[in-house]
Amino acid sequence: MAPEPARLRGRSEATAETPGLRGHGARASGASANSTAPPEPALANACAAPGAFAELLRRHRLVAGLSQRDLADRSGLSERAIRDLERGATARPRRHSVGAVAEVLGLRGAELAAFQATAFQPATRHDVAPGGDADARAEPIGRTDPAQPGDLTGREHDLRALVDLVSGGRHRLITLVGPAGVGKSRLAAELAAVLERPGALDRPGGLAVPHVDLSALRDPGLIGELVADALGFGGPSRLAPAERIAAQLRGRRAVVVLDCFERLVSGAAEVTALVRRCPGLTVIVTTRRPLHVAGVRLLRVEPLPVPLAMDLFARRAAAVRPDFRLTAANRDAVAAICEQVDGLPLAVELAAARMRLLTPGELAARLGRPLSVLTGGARDLPLRHRSLRTAIESSLEAVDAPARTLFAWLAAFAGGGLLADIEAVAVAFGRDSEWVHGALTELVDISLVRVTGEGGESRYTLPAAMAELAADRRTLTVREP
Numbered sequence: 001m002a003p004e005p006a007r008l009r010g011r012s013e014a015t016a017e018t019p020g021l022r023g024h025g026a027r028a029s030g031a032s033a034n035s036t037a038p039p040e041p042a043l044a045n046a047c048a049a050p051g052a053f054a055e056l057l058r059r060h061r062l063v064a065g066l067s068q069r070d071l072a073d074r075s076g077l078s079e080r081a082i083r084d085l086e087r088g089a090t091a092r093p094r095r096h097s098v099g100a101v102a103e104v105l106g107l108r109g110a111e112l113a114a115f116q117a118t119a120f121q122p123a124t125r126h127d128v129a130p131g132g133d134a135d136a137r138a139e140p141i142g143r144t145d146p147a148q149p150g151d152l153t154g155r156e157h158d159l160r161a162l163v164d165l166v167s168g169g170r171h172r173l174i175t176l177v178g179p180a181g182v183g184k185s186r187l188a189a190e191l192a193a194v195l196e197r198p199g200a201l202d203r204p205g206g207l208a209v210p211h212v213d214l215s216a217l218r219d220p221g222l223i224g225e226l227v228a229d230a231l232g233f234g235g236p237s238r239l240a241p242a243e244r245i246a247a248q249l250r251g252r253r254a255v256v257v258l259d260c261f262e263r264l265v266s267g268a269a270e271v272t273a274l275v276r277r278c279p280g281l282t283v284i285v286t287t288r289r290p291l292h293v294a295g296v297r298l299l300r301v302e303p304l305p306v307p308l309a310m311d312l313f314a315r316r317a318a319a320v321r322p323d324f325r326l327t328a329a330n331r332d333a334v335a336a337i338c339e340q341v342d343g344l345p346l347a348v349e350l351a352a353a354r355m356r357l358l359t360p361g362e363l364a365a366r367l368g369r370p371l372s373v374l375t376g377g378a379r380d381l382p383l384r385h386r387s388l389r390t391a392i393e394s395s396l397e398a399v400d401a402p403a404r405t406l407f408a409w410l411a412a413f414a415g416g417g418l419l420a421d422i423e424a425v426a427v428a429f430g431r432d433s434e435w436v437h438g439a440l441t442e443l444v445d446i447s448l449v450r451v452t453g454e455g456g457e458s459r460y461t462l463p464a465a466m467a468e469l470a471a472d473r474r475t476l477t478v479r480e481p
């Protein structure tokens, strides 16, 4: 584990991704960073997906400094109704309910119109088309049911290292970084389970470790409020969230998991500031992209080595086909499958689910196009994890447009490309070296592209699944003007 390099990357385009409640800052303790900007007209567009109304409502409520109960009391709805609206569990919110909460939240003019438009948008819950927003459709913010702990394959070393880091208290911002489906959330959930055991961190009752799912959040300015809320320090207050948390903790320890941070990396300074101002607070961040801020302890979550991946495969296969065993007859095929999917736990699970219909040998023979085969994950998984394609697409959505374009072009480099060759292609399309370097850095950061050294030169390669997606995308982008 190496400390993350101390560099800060300001990404100006981040503001375009944050359809936040800017006009609300004046009456919000938590959105101070954005408080002077005018109301954001992009709000309605940005929220045209199921789950978006849930997110919008929750953000308006947090910004107004109200708990779910407060909002329920003042609007005349039940607390359960508010909770369901914020979980995205209400397919068609009633006009009366939307009007009542909008009234309490003090929404007027464009904000009110955007709120209503989002609430009454016809729901189109389907799998994600290229360029679609898997995460925003999938879940509202703050979901508190991460992967259930237990039944963990490997990771003993990582888990021990994490527990030591948290116990030591010296590093209070810890990032778990790795590609989609590698097991970051799972590891964080296990860590939380360990810390919750009696005696952990010298606390007889253990420590409650809240889990905050940020996959749908686009405004980093709300992170502090969400953390305060998760720790039970939400509600109306004139204090900013960091001050509130610090005042409540008074030096006591608290640990919180911020899951799915990759879309918020441009707002990483919000988290460093929070940790700096709250001496007892430790934040575990899971993210596909490194944060690139000073003071972070980075733990890279690597895919499983093949023997462990085979173990996971066998257990998941037995769940769908109870007579499944690793035998001398199928062992080589299972090993081949695990190698083909690079030991990525999500892909291993999706492959094992195929044992309903196929033998390991039959599956191994079909894995030349992994995206077409590794589909059909369990329905209780987040949308972005139900197929390898949606998992990778949701990573692509977390990078900028140049990185997406370059990703498609890289399909032309079977076996990988050297920087000079990639630059030559980019120049042919009217882009310069700087453009290539920026885009390539993002793709490597988020593990969509692998970099290997070779005779003093770096080679950039797409793993098989990424290459399949890039080839699909190439057909799409080459047609772009």
Ligand SMILES: Nc1ncnc2c1ncn2[C@@H]1O[C@H](COP(=O)(O)OP(=O)(O)O)[C@@H](O)[C@H]1O
Pocket (backbone or CB within 6 Å): 147, 151, 152, 153, 154, 155, 178, 179, 180, 181, 182, 183, 184, 185, 186, 187, 286, 312, 345, 346, 349, 385
């Ligand atoms: N070490 C592991 N042992 C067992 N299952 C795992 C392990 N790592 C990941 N998984 C499973 O693989 C899937 C993807 O893991 P997840 O933690 O959601 O990935 P990430 O957060 O990195 O995208 C989940 O179903 C998870 O339970």
Ligand SMILES: [Mg+2]
Pocket (backbone or CB within 6 Å): 184, 185, 186, 259, 260, 286
């Ligand atoms: Mg995750």
